[in-house]
Amino acid sequence: MTRGIDEPDARGRTGLHLTGRDLAGNPRVKVRDVQVLSSDWYVTRTTTFDFRHADGHWSTQSRETHDRGNGATILLYDLQRRVVLLIRQFRFPAYVNGHPDGVLLEAPAGLLDDDEPDAAIRREAMEETGHDIGEPQHLFDVYMSPGSVTEKLHFYAAPFSSATRTSAGGGLVAEGEDIELVELGLDDALAAIGDTIVDAKTIMLLQWAALSGPFGASRPRDAAGTRDDTDAGHP
Incomplete structure (x- = not known):
């Protein structure tokens, strides 16, 4: 049993080794494998993938990612x-x-x-x-x-x-x-x-x-040169 995979981690999660395996938005990237290195409150993974370079050749690369949520x-x-x-x-x-x-x-x-x-x-x-x-x-x-x-x-x-x-x-x-x-x-x-x-x-x-925010120099001004703050907070 591995925490975060088939045993719940500190946040009750399982299946964390599946994240990223189904990515299909970039045809230059093909995910091979995902390994969970640690899973407590945050998750650290190593993902191995094939990457097609601009000149057309493929290379196999590995990247660690730290997932703390958004x-x-x-x-x-x-x-x-x-x-x-x-x-x-x-x-x-x-x-x-x-x-x-x-x-x-x-x-x-x-x-x-x-x-x-x-x-x-x-x-x-x-x-x-x-x-x-x-x-x-x-x-x-x-x-x-x-x-x-x-x-x-x-x-x-x-x-x-x-x-x-x-x-x-x-x-x-x-x-x-x-x-x-x-x-x-x-x-x-x-x-x-x-x-x-x-x-x-x-x-x-x-x-x-x-x-560009509420204090921004680009805020509209009236004829007297005073900044219009009636819509303060909106660029």
Whole structure:
């Protein structure tokens, strides 16, 4: 009996060795074999496949993939005060790879689990920040590390205010989360990119906000030169 194949893993899954075997969208790729290397909360596989190169010859290749499921992230912003709401939390993978203390400034995010992306990010925003954001604006979907990680991340944005704060936030104690809320002026947040903000999803959301989002220079202006914020949050 092998966990994740014929014996349920920590998440109750079996048949994980079948993922990718039926792929047929690319005629240049023919999957030969899929092996499950580990299966606990996430799944690591080695897939062997034949690949037809541009000159027509075929080669046999193997790739490891890390499957943690798909996720969602959100930028919470207050247009009137020109601030964004981020979170600060400890990230061991960053710590072990050279970050001084492993404590990162980030946009709220989390795995979808069994939820649709918009429902998942509303759940995560509530758990981490305590804000009930209503219906978020969908921005785009991105493969964050396509060389080895299968995850697709769904990006969202939504306004926040004192009226949307319904609980303390801070994350789930049962999952070991210890989250601090951080309000930051947009200009300060943009200036912190590459310094105290080194998280990719957060950088992408801040750049969206500044370029084409609610704070963007491309927002329409009225005759007096004032930016029209009646449809704030929509590029």
